[in-house]
Amino acid sequence: MARIVIEGAHVATLDPARREFVGHVVADGNRLVAVGPGPAPAYDDARVLDGRGCLVTPGFVNTHHHLYQWVTRGLAVDSTLFGWLTTLYPVWARITEESVYVAAQASLAQLALTGCTTAADHHYVFPRGGGDLLAAEITAAQEIGLRFHPARGSMDRGQKDGGLPPDSVVEDRDEILAATEAAIERWHDPSPDSMLQLVVAPCSPFSVSGELMRESAELARRHGVHLHTHLAETTDETEWCRATYGCTPLEYADQLGWTGPDVWFAHGIHFDDAEIKHLGSTRTGVAHCPSSNARLGAGIARTADLRAAGAPVGLGVDGTASNESGSLIEELRHALLFARARGGPQALTVRAALEMATLDGARILGRANDLGSLEPGKLADVAVWNLNTLPHAGLPDPVAALVLGSPPPLALLLANGRPVVEHDVLLTADEATLASAAARTQALLTADIR
Structure with a gap:
């Protein structure tokens, strides 16, 4: 990897x-x-990038995704979450190692093209006979070149047990725990430079038994890895938990050991004041997915209140079956606008939105010592945004231009010091080839419901 100097840019550290x-x-x-400010030190062997008119930020951190969903986009477009799941679970029951690889490549490419250098993926659908799905997405991440935190998901409560998923995609609890532990032992790299760290991630309260939730937390803490699940996404979920367990989703999760700085929840829309205070006091994280939440009509998370309470709030694209654009930079703008629509013009600043996309995301993943800010000694995950464009001309604040304006082109994206995107072109794969493969795969998976 060559020494790279970015010179003359506006730097948001x-x-x-x-x-x-x-x-x-x-x-x-x-x-x-x-x-630092001013000219860079002189180097004899450096590649120098003229950054005049550009904004340099840390690479974005995506804290919640479902990469496999790229090949099931555009379905159940007017449904609520439960109706959407009912439509899509039978389609997801057909995914294979090949389709997951194709989808993961396309999803990760789109994340890179929208400023992401670190992605957490929550994969919880493992049809029998589908192959090694976790290995497929890990291979895709290595090829696209992003830092990757795959969350080994699971479901052990199918339709016969009162859950939503088809029985063909649920697994036995012992089988899940063994497969999860094997994945950690095979893949997890705890080093500061790590490009690959595993997460333990049962899917949700309505698709997972309490026993699996509790034993998964014990497994994760035994191995020193983080925990992730969906929680408090819809009012239907809250009503279901009250009817089934006599408590809210967060109360249920807390009883099972699912709060703390090693835990983060996807969505977290329907928390009351006391729950937000508890999340803050325990430093439990939340992955805010504004576009997906709006697409499914689930609601708007109380991001300003969560942040004020001390809970780290990162951004997530969520699966591209509920956020068809798959763009992480769009989540900055939507997070800001939705927070202000809910809480007024002072609810979230443009710089707070940028912090959610970078440093808060790194905190949630346990990587804040090495990621999320631009400081000597930290990993070289860097985004250089070209603001020398018509949509951004004359905007006096580069950070506001990034967050409130049209998504600017990337002059350069470095992940672990390696160029992944340059002049808005993906360097690590051919976009046209990825698009063609994704279209073919989706046509095969969804032929009978079109």
């Missing part, structure tokens, strides 16, 4: 002082070695 300046960022291998 997200460091503890939240410094911003016109200056330089220098990556040497996979680490940042210099970040």
Whole structure:
């Protein structure tokens, strides 16, 4: 990896002082070695990028996704969450190692093209005979070049047990725990430079037994890995938990050991004041997925209240079957606008939205020591946004231009010091080939419901 110098750009560091300046960022291998105002130190062997008119930010962190859903987009477009799931579960029951690989490549490529350098994926559908689905998406991430946190999901409560998923995609609890532990032992790299860290992630209260939730938490803590699940996404879920367990989804999760700084929940829309206070006091994280939540009419998470309480809130695209664009940069704008629509013009600032996309996401994944800000010694995950464009011309605040304006093109995206996107072109795969493969795969999976 060559030494790369970005010179003359507006730099939003997200460091503890939240410094911003016109200056330089220098990556040497996979680490940042210099970040500061003014000209960069002189190097004999560096590649120099003219950053004038550009904004440099940390690479974005996507805290919740379902990569496999890229090949099931555009279905049940007017349904609620439960209706959408009922339509799509039979389709997802057909996924294979090949279709997951194709979908993951396309999803990760789109994430890279929208500023993402670290992606957490929640994969919980494992049809029998489908092959090694986790390996398929890990291979795709390695090829596209993003830092990857695959969450080994699971479901052990199918339709015969009163759950939503078809029985063909649920697994036996012992089988799940054994497969999850084997995945951690095979794939998880706990090192500071890690490109691959595993997460333990039962799907949701209405598709997973309490025993599996509790034993999964014990397994994760035994191995020192993080925990993730869906929670409090819809009012239907709250009503179901009250009817089934006599408590709210968060009360249920808390009883099973599912709060703390090693836990984050996807969505977290329907928390009351006391629950938000509890999430803050335990430093339990939330992956905010504004576009998907709006697409499914699930509601708007109380992001300002969660942040004020001390709960880290990151951003997530969610699956592209409920967010067909799959763009992480769009989530910054939507997070800001929805927070203000709910709580007024001071509810969320443009810089708070950028923090959610970067440093807060790194905190949720347990990577804040090495990711989420531009500081010497941190990993070289860097996005250079070209604001020399008609939509951004004349906007005086580069951060506001990024968050409120049209998504700008990427002059450069570095993941672990390696260029992944340059001049808005993906370097690690051919976009046309990915698009063609995804279209063919979706046609085969969904032929009988079109």
